[in-house]
Amino acid sequence: MKKLILFISITVLFLAFQNCGELDVEFETSSFELNSLRQDLSADMDGMEELHENLKLSGDMIVDTDNLEEPPEVGSFGMSGLPSTGYYRPRKWAGGIMPVKFASNISTKKKKFFMKQCKKWGELAKFKCVYRKNQEQYVFVTNKEGLGCYSDLGRVHKAIIPYNRMNLTNNCFKRSGVVAHEIGHALGLIHEHQRPDRNKYVEVRKENMKESDKGAYTKYKYSELPTDETKQTSYDFESIMHYEAYAGTKNNKRTMVPRPEYRHLRDDMGPMFVPGAGPTTKDKRVAARIYGYK
């Protein structure tokens, strides 16, 4: 009898795990247009709500220059909208807890899918997402078609914007890597290919880029980084915060290629659209540098 109960328990557990897996499969094998998702990650400020003069886009990342600990002098903004001088540091989530509120048109399955990607970020870091109850500061995830996938960088300044903005279209929800990428911005991470040392590793081909996408390729200065992690970790071509080779292309040619000595990583670079992709171990370490190791 005991053996039978044990057998049934294992079967139930096995089926439960199988069902967990199906969630990803269902999203990730549904009809998928790579170019339309690329378009969703392209800079487009039209139609975005609550714009104000200090808000700039860096690809899919909203950089709010009011969100600085020490606002720079007026007129010191660089091409990307980031201050070209001064100290920049996105705000962290208190206690590493990021409350999330979902728009009413987002299904339970999508909410769970989102929370699952969030959990990966907390595998090394003291960071987690919780469903928002009455917390004052939170991420509001919307599902508005035509607006693309985007997120604020770090926790926004409450006095200016009441909550963090994140939009995920149905397309964005079709890739775990895209959802994980946007969560990465919300917790405070910039793009890997915007690291100060990126030119040693990748060649950025601006001639193949749409004008509106160039802002996503400007380099940060070390003083502008959310963490000093990049001084200590090697460049991560496979980071979930790295764009893929054709991001923002206007002519179907590559916008970014690894330097010759890293050419073998060409197909692994920027895995955001690969089914099942998520933060790499290095990504998780960066999160842990910001929020503390578990």
Ligand SMILES: [Zn+2]
């Ligand atoms: Zn991004």
